[in-house]
């Protein structure tokens with residue numbers, strides 16, 4: 350990749366920042382460098398080909414006493430850092446939930462870094478505060494969410510869900526903000542309900558909020574990995590009889606292992622009957638609701654209390670940007686607002702201050718990149734890309750279904766395929782878990798693609814997730830070929 354070639358830049362001056370001439374030249378060069386990176390990304394190994402500690406061993410253990418030329422620093426990025434990257438923007442990155450940034454998003458990040466606003470109060474960044482409100486209202490409309498939902502940006506879904514559960518806890522009216530939870534015989538044990546396929550971030554939030562792991566009850570799922578609502582109703586009734594205070598249900602629209610969608614329309618009345626907060630974790634799948642024909646994945650969510658969705662997952666927005674939509678911003682504010690004298694402003698009663706709604710004081714100007722992504726692609730452009738990813742996933746799933754060697758392990762509602770090599774492909778007794786794990790390791794070690802796995806019905810299952818803006822049918826055909834080659838190779842080895 351072309352290194353930055355401006356040989357005439359200066360070292361840092363004694364005081365003050367880099368000269369504007371150098372900044373201009375280096376900035377242009379760096380954008381060229383990024384453009385080259387994307388142009389040649391296909392040729393790189395997706396997974397960093399290195400051993401733990403390799404990079405550290407190549408870096409000095411003490412900081413530089415004097416400044417160094419920027420060209421040399423960027424050369425080191427090229428030489429040392431890039432080989433130690435796992436390339437999430439590689440079009441054959443199919444692991445976890447495949448995601449990618451996009452050019453307008455990168456330009457937005459660049460501006461955010463340049464403005465460096467700390468948007469804790471309206472006056473410390475009116476643009477951030479007001480653009481966030483506008484952009485989140487646009488996204489709400491695109492997703493078909495209820496106008497009664499108001500949005501706020503956090504960094505990650507883990508943090509969004511933590512805030513939602515904290516607001517739900519505030520809503521139980523037990524003076525937890527004032528008196529805490531420990532040493533209180535008057536306080537029943539609070540409980541949150543999730544399916545056994547919910548993301549670990551919910552359990553972490555429950556731990557962080559001091560509810561303890563016993564404050565979380567995991568509900569079994571049906572054959573399609575969706576929350577069993579009869580079991581949910583039974584569990585809540587049982588817990589109430591045993592003195593618990595059930596206060597929150599977290600449904601998942603797009604679970605991490607399989608992208609299954611909990612039956613929110615059936616969960617809503619259960620929550621309403623017991624006056625519980627319903628939070629929907631749509632961190633991954635929420636973006637798909639902007640595609641008109643997929644909008645029904647959010648059926649029932651018009652009656653939820655809060656929903657999280659991550660534009661940094663499937664809306665081509667650079668990490669990080671997570672959105673929490675909430676119907677009770679007053680409770681969120683009651684849980685978190687604390688305004689010391691030095692943060693009081695004359696307009697505070699008339700405006701929204703981001704720091705009132707979370708644990709952070711300073712907040713990044715994240716709305717800018719999302720605004721730029723939305724304006725550049727438009728609703729239809731974004732929907733077309735998500736629709737194409739779902740088409741590619743269905744295509745891959747159809748090859749699995751037609752093959753005697755492979756089987757689908759879960760339905761494919763969106764752009765994630767769960768599959769594995771099946772018994773018929775093997776002769777005699779063979780450990781299918783080991784076979785599939787070996788295939789995955791071989792594919793990943795080849796550097797040509799990256800897959801991840803999960804365990805379904807106690808079977809090791811491979812996951813192929815399509816969500817990268819650069820992924821095309823060719824990349825999906827390539828991984829299919831690679832998987833079949835690896836399967837044959839593994840079989841030859843075991844027979």
Ligand SMILES: Cc1ncc(COP(=O)(O)O)c(C=O)c1O
Nearest residue numbers: 505506507548550603605632633
């Ligand atoms: C369903 C679901 N919820 C939450 C998360 C956590 O996301 P984040 O990394 O933004 O905290 C994930 C991550 O993949 C997820 O799949």
